[in-house]
Amino acid sequence: MSITVDGERHTLDVDPRTSLLDALRERLGVTTTKKGCDHGQCGACTVLLDGRRVLSCLTLAVAKDGSDVVTANGLATDGDLHPVTEAFLANDAYQCGYCTPGQICSAVGAIDEARRGVPSAVTADLTADVTLDRTEIAERMSGNLCRCAAYVNIVTAVEEAARDDAARRSSTLETQR
């Protein structure tokens, strides 16, 4: 199978039972993506697969032949941290760092989902644009556990990143008009 990880193409032979998480960590040496529970319960292994967030421990590598994976490593561009990573730093949104790569990938995915109008379990009006308020953020990030309970700051960081993202997009639209 072949797979692109953080912009680099890899070809590898894997046992059909190998999870994407094990392929990343054991075969490709991408140890930023963490193995917490290996059961789909902690979110530490979250990566972006073809732009959508997935739990890599529950994803079979061979099923994703040809796909594009972005881990927390690959979010930076030209040496600049991703705005979500910046927001986590600015808001002291992590402590141990074990859950952080998954939290950041998940936050990037959650902001994109909201932008595309994907509702969550707490979205009241399914026809309106999604606003990432603290309740929406808590719900959308609920699959990512933090044993240090940095949740308050994580929600603040995602809220700030979502607000900045919306402002950036609207100013880009203004410039294009």
Ligand code: FES
């Ligand atoms: S390691 Fe995948 S959800 Fe915990």
Ligand code: FES
């Ligand atoms: S900062 Fe990693 S578990 Fe909380």
